[in-house]
Amino acid sequence: MIRRLVSPAVLVTVLVAGLIPAGAGPAAAEAPRGWEQQVMKVPAAHRLGQGKGITVAVLDSGVMRDHPELRGRVTAGPDFIGGGAEPGRPYWGEHGTAMASSVLRVAPQAEVLDVRVLWDEEDPARKRAEQAAESGGPADEQSVKAAGALAEGIRYAADKGAQVISMSLGSDEWSLGSDYDELTASAVDYALGKGVVLLASAGNGGSTDPLEVDANNTVAYPAAYPGVIAVAAMGPGGARAEFSQVHTYNQIAAPGVDIYAADNGGGYRMGNGTSPACALAAGTVALMLSRNPGLTPRQVRDxxxxxxxxxxxxxxxxxxxxxxxxxxxxxxxxxxxxxxxEAAPYKGDEYFGDGPVAPPTTNPPIDMSYVAVGGAAAGVGLLFLLGAALLMRRPRARRVPGPPMSGPPMGGPSMGGPSMGGR
Structure with missing residues (x-):
């Protein structure tokens, strides 16, 4: 996940992994190990291609390259987020190692480019950045560096020739600022312009449980950036995993429950999340590109x-x-x-279609005598309006009441009763 923290000086982006331990949540029967391979029909896909010649950049918390499953299959890239953690620490590469494993389980002959842009959940650097932002003080140098890590990682991977970028991370639903970032959006456009396919996890805040603290289902970046393929998570039963976020930008789904992957301590572990779903989808794209390297990002998505x-x-x-x-x-x-x-210069005729069907039309000159007559008529009309207005404003004569009448009303004989006004 990406958690964006606000300080008076700068918006700081703290990258947070989106993998949920398999033991979290209500107790449920464990899915068969490797079930994701079967439902995605990976064995049949391997008969057509295995990812040879394709580089998948895993933008994450680092990858333990000496893990037995990953040895010789991972190229080290730079550490854009820093923070002081080193390989061998339990909070270095926990999330990234699992994601690289999931990519290579689907595309065993692909190569992983390890680009560190993410802090694992227990990394002290992440905790320091959170505390600094929550205190309201100015952001330190490390936090400022973290804010641009994802954008730098995307550009680096694109320049190094990665054909696929896998981003198992997303904006935290408890963010205090806007998760949309101009630098990252620009980096996404840059990579797409180089023909790179970008995928991101949809996010883990989709639970409908009112007791679930992360159940906000907010918009998650980078999944929501145009051009990025947003990957939702499915369970063994074929339905959406209960934590997978629900949004109109969700484009595709992959297994995300009880996924068996490499552990940074040297063994293996189970995990849940849209993170492994994204990694499995990225491995599938590597298979596709090994079969047809000329595919554009739009073709891959379609x-x-x-x-x-x-x-x-x-x-x-x-x-x-x-x-x-x-x-x-x-x-x-x-x-x-x-x-x-593809863009191409126009080399056709001067006009599109058949061109003009007739020469441009011209209007005769205006007869000024009509203009003079019209002006005079307008002047006379204006005078009449002024006269009428003056008449309406004249005061009316006041009517003075006369003495009461003692006889019958004027204009008619008496009706045999008392006259108006008396007896």
Whole structure:
């Protein structure tokens, strides 16, 4: 997750992982180990491609490159967020190691580029940044550095030739400021312009449990940036995972419950979240690009959506266009031709279509005699209006009452009764 903290001096972005331990929440039967491979049809996809020649940049909390599952498959990139943590610490690479593992489980011949832009949940640097922001004092140098880490990581990965960028992180639902960031939005556009496919987790605040403190379901970035493929999480039963955030920008879904992945301590662990869902989706994209390296980001997205195992109605805000079908996506990628959308100079005629159908029309000159007559008539009309206004303003004569009448009313004989005004 990305938690944005506000101080008087600067908006500070603190990056927070979005992986939920498998033991969190109500007790439930554990899903079969590796169930995600089966429902995504990964074994069938491996017969068509395994990600060879494709680099997936994992923008996260660091990757333990000497883990038995990852050794020789990860290239070290820079640490853009810093904070003093080093490999071997329990709070260094906990989240990132698991995400790299999930990517490579789907695309075993791909290469992971490790770019550190994220603090793990228990990292002391994250806690210091939170305390500094909450105190209302000026942001320290470390917090300012953290604010630009994600944007720098995206640009670095694009410049280093990564074809896929996996971002298992999202804006915290308890943020105190706007999570939209101009620097990150610009970096997303930069990477898209280089043909890089970007994916991000939808967020873990989608619970409807009133006791769940993170159940705010707010807009999450970078998933909400245009051009980024937002990945929701599904459970073993095929429905949205209860924590997966619900938004109209959700485009696709992948398994996110009881996902078995590498641990930064050297073993393995289970975890839940939209984070592993994003990593699994990124691995699928690596398979697609190894089958057809010429695919554009738009083509990749369209193929994923078209080949997905769709929900009733074809789309909903819970899981987007449905669960990824890796085998169908890789087959479609191999059959896709070159994108027809490209900029080209116009080399046709002077006019679009058939051009003008007749010469431009001209109007005869105005007859000034009509103008003079019209002006005179307007003047006479104005005089009449002024006269009428003056007449309306003249005072009326006041009527003076006369003495009471003693006889019958004027103009008619007596009706046999008393006259008006007396007997």
């Amino acid at each position: 193929i994923l959506l078209r080949t997905a195992q769709k929900p009733a109605g074809g789309y909903n805000v819970f899981v987007g266009f449905g669960l990824i079908d890796a085998a169908a996506a890789v087959r479609a990628a191999g059959a896709a031709g070159k994108s027809e959308i």
